[in-house]
Amino acid sequence: MNIKIQEPVYYLEQNNEKKLFKAAAEMNLPILIKGPTGCGKTRFIEAMGEELGLKVYTVVCHDDLSSADLIGRHLINEDGTYWQDGPLTKAVREGGICYLDEIIEARKDTTVVLHSLADYRRVLPIDRTGEVIQAHPDFMLVVSYNPGYQNVLKGMKPSTKQRFISLSFSYPKAEAEIEVVIKESSVHKDIATKLVSIAGEIRQLSDSEIQEAVSTRLLIYAAKLISKGFNPYEACMHSIVESLSDEDEVLEVLEKLISLHFTN
Numbered sequence: 001m002n003i004k005i006q007e008p009v010y011y012l013e014q015n016n017e018k019k020l021f022k023a024a025a026e027m028n029l030p031i032l033i034k035g036p037t038g039c040g041k042t043r044f045i046e047a048m049g050e051e052l053g054l055k056v057y058t059v060v061c062h063d064d065l066s067s068a069d070l071i072g073r074h075l076i077n078e079d080g081t082y083w084q085d086g087p088l089t090k091a092v093r094e095g096g097i098c099y100l101d102e103i104i105e106a107r108k109d110t111t112v113v114l115h116s117l118a119d120y121r122r123v124l125p126i127d128r129t130g131e132v133i134q135a136h137p138d139f140m141l142v143v144s145y146n147p148g149y150q151n152v153l154k155g156m157k158p159s160t161k162q163r164f165i166s167l168s169f170s171y172p173k174a175e176a177e178i179e180v181v182i183k184e185s186s187v188h189k190d191i192a193t194k195l196v197s198i199a200g201e202i203r204q205l206s207d208s209e210i211q212e213a214v215s216t217r218l219l220i221y222a223a224k225l226i227s228k229g230f231n232p233y234e235a236c237m238h239s240i241v242e243s244l245s246d247e248d249e250v251l252e253v254l255e256k257l258i259s260l261h262f263t264n
Ligand SMILES: Nc1ncnc2c1ncn2[C@@H]1O[C@H](COP(=O)(O)OP(=O)(O)OP(=O)(O)O)[C@@H](O)[C@H]1O
Pocket: 010, 011, 012, 013, 014, 035, 036, 037, 038, 039, 040, 041, 042, 043, 044, 146, 172, 180, 184, 216, 217, 220
């Protein structure tokens, strides 16, 4: 017999976010998570889905996302046309977390379908079929975005935003980030500590120098390369440095900073 034991999703709590998420789930309130790239938003939702025993339906939003992509559409087969639920409708009908990542990228006419779902009514009207679905008691709506590089013209309508309980994420504190890096890459503690110090220094550089600070994700990439046997300096160049900027002067500053911790 080939029994595969699935490892639980690893998530290290930062503040009190698990308690808040569970309370929101109990009270049937939707959640909005904002935070920079690679700080653990997606991982958190996966972990909460697992903890609460709820399937997670993830939709990455973009300009061309239509309400049909969320709700569903009529399709044709040899017997004629039939209706196929989209991920939002599936979660509303059967229960589960519908997670709309990068919600700000979606057009407003797409997200407006969320309004009646995200307030006390918890209903999803489907114009195309005339159906009005009352959400399953285990349905939960979660959205996230990165406030750093949002298009000013986009933003979220206050009437959408004010339907959510908000959670603001940032990179983990040094101790926690070291723990995450070790757990995710099996790198030695000394190396993880150095990587997190490098991140701390880069995060202090001004916004004009780099668009977005180094993420926990990039630190894990560097640590994984080091675990594979790459020299730490080289690993940092290929993960942290090259991913943060394309400008020569900035690359030079970052390279100098790395070489203070790891020799070439
Ligand atoms: N608190 C944490 N516990 C466990 N792992 C974490 C934590 N924070 C970050 N990570 C690690 O960082 C990686 C990146 O996190 P994740 O993909 O959740 O970021 P994100 O905030 O969703 O980023 P993006 O906005 O780019 O989608 C994860 O794969 C995980 O390895």
